[in-house]
Amino acid sequence: MADINTGPNPLFLREDQLHQAMELLFYAYRDFTAECDAMLATYGFGRAHHRVIYFVGRYPNLSVSELLRILRITKQSLSRVLGELVAQGFVSSHPGPTDRRRRMLELTEKGRALESRLSTIQRSCIARAYREAGVEAVAGFRKVLLGILTGDDRKRFERSGAAG
Amino acid sequence: MADINTGPNPLFLREDQLHQAMELLFYAYRDFTAECDAMLATYGFGRAHHRVIYFVGRYPNLSVSELLRILRITKQSLSRVLGELVAQGFVSSHPGPTDRRRRMLELTEKGRALESRLSTIQRSCIARAYREAGVEAVAGFRKVLLGILTGDDRKRFERSGAAG
DNA sequence: TATTTAAGTCAACATGGCTGACATAAATAC
DNA sequence: GTATTTATGTCAGCCATGTTGACTTAAATA
Structure with a gap:
């Protein structure tokens, strides 16, 4: 079998590059989330809480169903983490102005503070990679x-x- | 630090770009794993099994401790999925030639077949993105x-x- | 021979997915 | 104006996969 790297076989090279891309994605995701996971643990939260905080912060007045579509999980799964976040005052939930069945989700002051801490970690991670890569x-x-x-x-x- | 964007408000744009990168990574990982997860489910396996199959296939004669270092999980967690894969004949485990405490992990024929099916899914996903992106x-x-x-x-x- | 190392095992627990069933209130269709 | 659909919430239980802690075994090594 031909050399993996500098062989005269472009087809095989491509295969290997694709393989490496898959692996890179795994490592990058693993390292990208590790620091935040540790921070979240000090609040008694997990990665699922982070996702909710992130998307509610990014898209204020998001509804529950929109959040479900983004996260691709069931409402029962979401309900657990979202319920905790609302109960502990990180996220607020108010009836929508036109359709009062919809809940408008927003970060509270407390929620924004946590979001900011988490964002800082991840931004610095991405920023460093961006800076190095050009x-x-x-x-x-x-x-x-x-x-x-x-x-x-x-x-x-x-x-x-x-x-x- | 070089400017990443060339806009009238480089600082704000940069913030937003970093935010978008974080989000992109989430969506990409979510979509990248979705199809394989469905396939694995038909075998009664999960994403954890996939990781083991992937890395054992990629680095034949990997030892358990090396696998643990890559996955960054505990040996008890690994033991569950690895045990299933060995018991069902997807992965073989033999004492190392020089150090007989080390287990040399390898995919069996059956394991290679599954690995191939999974790889095909992910490769086509990456290949498409590569093709479009250049x-x-x-x-x-x-x-x-x-x-x-x-x-x-x-x-x-x-x-x-x-x-x- | 004593210690360290690689691996395996048992038990208990936490997180975060899932399904199914059911409840409520508000919007909408007929 | 009643019937239906929609958005959300809730209860109960199950599954996958992570964790810690304690202990065992066999092989390598000091």
């Missing part, structure tokens, strides 16, 4: 990740200008 | 992901030429 690398990074997305999320990103 | 984008993608890695894994990748 501008063109960043554009490529975003482009490839976008290509992996399958659903509506992709369109949302493309609209918001992330593809550039 | 060669330079791919190099940037790998470069940024590498920058996110914190431990030894990074060195291993750089040695193996993944930095492009």
